Amino acid sequence: MTPRSNRSPRASDEFTYRGIDAVFLENDSLRVMVLPGKGGDILEFRDKRTDVDVLWETHHNWQPPESRYVPSADPTAWMDHYPGGWQLNLPLAGFTDDFGGVPYGIHGESALLPWEYRVRRDDDRVSLVLWTELVRYPFAVERELTLAAGESRLRIDESVTNRGEVELEYIWQQHLTLGSPLLDPAARLDVPAESGVVEAYGEDHANARLASGATFDWPDAPGSTGETVDLRQIPGRESRIHDVAYATDLTEGWYALTNPDLDLGFGFEFPVDPFECVWYWQPLGGDERYPYFGRNYNVGLEPTTAYPSAPVPDAPRENGTIDILGPGETIEASFSAVTYGGVESVESIEDGAVEGVPID
Numbered sequence: 001m002t003p004r005s006n007r008s009p010r011a012s013d014e015f016t017y018r019g020i021d022a023v024f025l026e027n028d029s030l031r032v033m034v035l036p037g038k039g040g041d042i043l044e045f046r047d048k049r050t051d052v053d054v055l056w057e058t059h060h061n062w063q064p065p066e067s068r069y070v071p072s073a074d075p076t077a078w079m080d081h082y083p084g085g086w087q088l089n090l091p092l093a094g095f096t097d098d099f100g101g102v103p104y105g106i107h108g109e110s111a112l113l114p115w116e117y118r119v120r121r122d123d124d125r126v127s128l129v130l131w132t133e134l135v136r137y138p139f140a141v142e143r144e145l146t147l148a149a150g151e152s153r154l155r156i157d158e159s160v161t162n163r164g165e166v167e168l169e170y171i172w173q174q175h176l177t178l179g180s181p182l183l184d185p186a187a188r189l190d191v192p193a194e195s196g197v198v199e200a201y202g203e204d205h206a207n208a209r210l211a212s213g214a215t216f217d218w219p220d221a222p223g224s225t226g227e228t229v230d231l232r233q234i235p236g237r238e239s240r241i242h243d244v245a246y247a248t249d250l251t252e253g254w255y256a257l258t259n260p261d262l263d264l265g266f267g268f269e270f271p272v273d274p275f276e277c278v279w280y281w282q283p284l285g286g287d288e289r290y291p292y293f294g295r296n297y298n299v300g301l302e303p304t305t306a307y308p309s310a311p312v313p314d315a316p317r318e319n320g321t322i323d324i325l326g327p328g329e330t331i332e333a334s335f336s337a338v339t340y341g342g343v344e345s346v347e348s349i350e351d352g353a354v355e356g357v358p359i360d
Contacts, residue, residue, distance in 0.1 A: 009126040009147045011119045017043065020064050023117065023128050025145060029152035030339065032145070038064060039111035040130045040143055042086040047152065047264060047339035054257075054266040054339065056179025056298035058084040060291040065112045070135045071105045078106045079291050084298070086176040087111040090160065091137040093173035093279075093302070094309035100168060102136045107175065109134055110141060124149045138164035139325075153352040156335040162325040169313055169322050172274065173304040174335065177281075178257055180237075182266060183299060187234045187259040190346045190356075191278055193218040193247035196231070199308055207242040207286030209235075218247055235284050237297040242286035246307040247278040255301055256346035260359050267349045268301065269336040274323055275303040303335075 009027040016022055021037035033044035046053045062083050071077035090110040092099050099108075115132040125148040133140045140163055146155045162168055198221060200213040209229060211222040219231040235241055247255075253272040258265035281300030288294050305323050306316035316322035325331060336352045343356030 007149060008123060009149055011121065011126040011128065013117075013119060018064055021114075023119065025126055025128060025147045025154070027147050027149055027151070029150075030147060030154065032147065032154055034128055034130075034145060036115045036117040036128075036130055038081070039087055039113060040115045040132075041083065041111060043083055045086070045154070045266075045337065045339075049152075049339075049341065050262060050264045052181060052262065052264055054178055054182045054264075055086060056084045056177040056183070056296070058082060058291075059295040062291075070109050071107075071112060076290070078112065081112060082291070084177055084179070086174065088141070088143065088158070089173040089175050090141060090170065091134065091139055091168070092171040092312055093175065093304055093306075094171065094312040096310075096312040099313060100137065104136070107173075109136060111175070133163075137168065138162060139168075139170070151352065152340065153336050153338040155352075156337070157332070158335070159330055159332045160325065161330040162327055165327045167324050167326050170325055171304065171306045171312065171316065171322065172333075173279070173302055174268070174270065174275075175300065175302050176268065177298050177300045178266060179298040181262060182257060182259050182264060183234060183297065184259055184261070185234050185236045186261040187257055188345050189219075189232050189234065189255070189257050189299075189301075191218065191247045191255045192250060192252040193278070194249035194251060196221055197246045197248060197307065198222075199244035199246075205242070206288055207240055209239075209241050210243045210245060218249075221245060231280065234299075237285045239284050240286040240294070241282055241284040242288075243282040244309065245280045245282070247280060248276070248307070250276065250278070252348070253303070254349040256349060256354070256356075257299075257301070258343060258346055258356070260344040263341040263359065265340050265343065265346065265354070267336075267338045267340060267346060267354055268303070269338070269349045269352065270303040271333050274305040274331070275333065276321060277304055277307045278302060279304050279307065279309065
């Protein structure tokens with residue numbers, strides 16, 4: 001492994017990005033750009049050893065949301081403001097026209113709101129603390145992003161509190177998208193899942209290679225024409241594929257996308273309680289709908305507390321994955337996002353430490 005310097009990490013909030021308040025967290029291994037002014041989105045996760053930003057950036061002309069913008073039943077309310085990268089989605093992920101009496105459309109409201117923040121500096125680490133209250137749901141949310149000296153890892157601690165006086169259903173998601181050059185046919189996806197489920201596609205879904213609604217033993221998914229598809233492998237951008245699958249029955253809470261040609265990988269670690277599945281969005285040049293129109297080559301690898309993505313809440317109620325937060329109750333979760341090298345596939349990630357098969 002490459003030796004890491006122990007110089008003190010740095011933080012700067014002197015910048016804006018497209019008119020939105022931005023904060024940079026940086027050490028000798030990583031540079032991370034966060035937008036407190038829009039959902040606390042993370043739009044850069046750059047590995048300094050290789051100078052590669054692992055996150056995907058959209059090609060469409062997204063617009064910064066207005067102050068305290070909340071969505072409508074029309075999915076364009078979220079999509080018009082979607083920059084790619086990494087979002088926290090609450091109080092739901094997926095599509096709904098009625099969630100607790102609210103016509104949310106897609107992916108809730110937390111990624112559209114401005115968040116308050118403060119920077120905390122210590123000798124060997126720097127933290128960005130963000131907090132907000134949702135508008136249409138009585139949830140208070142806090143995130144703390146910490147970058148320590150000598151680590152190629154960002155630690156994230158989150159909490160969600162129900163400030164209402166009734167029990168409320170929720171879906172909590174890390175909406176994280178990865179792109180080129182990390183994403184490439186040379187790359188391999190590892191997820192410690194036993195089972196998988198393919199989205200039940202509607203008639204307007206084009207360019208699927210997976211069999212609609214199928215269940216399977218991960219990673220061998222049934223193809224739409226009877227073949228078997230190994231979901232560890234990454235198709236090229238010429239494939240023009242658009243699929244959604246869910247990795248379920250997780251034996252451990254992590255995933256890894258590794259590109260040995262770059263000597264670079266990205267791993268994400270999360271608690272399987274309550275994040276019991278990983279949504280695997282695969283718009284590999286084949287999503288021809290608004291706002292992509294076939295322009296995006298990326299994957300979404302999204303730890304989530306429930307599935308599928310539609311209809312919400314009926315479908316996750318039916319399969320028993322939707323969760324409930326009681327009045328005054330708080331739920332907490334911690335995550336790690338890490339870059340690494342030296343391996344061609346990953347066997348485990350524990351407390352940010354990546355173990356795998358060495359590159360020959």
